[in-house]
Amino acid sequence: xxxxxxIRNARTLLRQSELGVLSTHSKVNQGYPFGSVSTYMxxxxxxxxxxxxxxxxxxxxxxxxxxxxxxxxxGSEGAIAxxxxxxxxxxxxxxxxxxxxxxxxxxxxxxxxxxxxxxxRAYQSTHDFEFFKLSTERVRFxxxxxxxxxxSKDAWTLPTPEWLGGEENMVQHMNEDHEDAxxxxxxxxxxxxxxxxxxxxxxxxxxxxKADQGKPMFVPFEELAHSSQEARQQLVKLTHAARxxxxx
Numbered sequence: 589x590x591x592x593x594x595i596r597n598a599r600t601l602l603r604q605s606e607l608g609v610l611s612t613h614s615k616v617n618q619g620y621p622f623g624s625v626s627t628y629m630x631x632x633x634x635x636x637x638x639x640x641x642x643x644x645x646x647x648x649x650x651x652x653x654x655x656x657x658x659x660x661x662x663g664s665e666g667a668i669a670x671x672x673x674x675x676x677x678x679x680x681x682x683x684x685x686x687x688x689x690x691x692x693x694x695x696x697x698x699x700x701x702x703x704x705x706x707x708x709r710a711y712q713s714t715h716d717f718e719f720f721k722l723s724t725e726r727v728r729f730x731x732x733x734x735x736x737x738x739x740s741k742d743a744w745t746l747p748t749p750e751w752l753g754g755e756e757n758m759v760q761h762m763n764e765d766h767e768d769a770x771x772x773x774x775x776x777x778x779x780x781x782x783x784x785x786x787x788x789x790x791x792x793x794x795x796x797x798k799a800d801q802g803k804p805m806f807v808p809f810e811e812l813a814h815s816s817q818e819a820r821q822q823l824v825k826l827t828h829a830a831r832x833x834x835x836x
Contacts, residue, residue: 594737595744596808598729599793601680602630603806605660606704610638612649612656622649627708628658629701632791633746636682636722637689637697639708643716650686650720658682658722681728689719697721703788704796704804749792751816758816762787762823769827773807774799776830790819 606627614622624646629637636658640647650656661679689697697719702709711717727739751758762770763786770785774797782799789796794808809822 591737591743594729594731594735595739596793597678597731597735598680598727598737598739599630599634599744600806600808601662601678601729602634602636602660602682603791603794603796603808605662606803607660608636609659610646610656611659612646613653614645615649615652616645622646627705629697629704630791631697631721632749632752634744635684635724637701638686638720638722639701639705639711639717640720641711641714641716642718647718647720654686656684656686656722676732678729678731680730682722682724683726683728684722684724686720686722689721694719700789746792746812747814749790749814749819751790751813751819754816755790758790758819759787766823766827769823769830770797772830772834773797773826774805776833777807778805795823 607625608628610624610626612622612624614620622645624644626638626640626646631637642648659679659681662677701719708717724744725741727744728737729739730736767785770787771782774780774782774785778799780799780802782802784800786798787795788798788804790813792809792812792814794806796804796806798804807826809819810825811818811822813819813822
């Protein structure tokens, strides 16, 4: 498979998943890895944000040794239901260094995270949850037979999009004026006939939509969108593709 297509598939898997396995270095049991599960948010650049408690063992491990790995995978539930091989699903591992988010970044990251995980706002009252960022150094992606790659940091990391400062206005415009287009996307891509669809956030490679009371769903773009014009073009393409497919 083309390497760029493999990288695109790997990023899509990261965006579409909400749970990952955190592998950290055990502080209590020196020399052993420690695995745990956490929700996460991927940044526009392709790094990962965790909102984790100071009391959690993985947090204590990271404060002692910040080198870690996040693993996400797809297809396990579907494979079990259809008697398919669970190992046939795609899986992705991001290796890197985890650091506590700087206070200057916290507000923007917090707002973005809570859009995707509004239930996490309740953790603020406990005073022991903090945001950590996994800065990706290397990526391992297995997308299937013939699609097995190591991906370098330079190939993985996306530049900060030009539209980031105006993202809120772009999202508001979609929600106020183009809900019908997003309803078409949901029906075409997810077979969901939604009464209400809301755009939550944008990324250079797609957007997150929420249909009715469901969970956020990632819709990938055909091409990367670094400018606001490119983002509009990709959203128009998605709308046209959905309209044509549903009319067929």
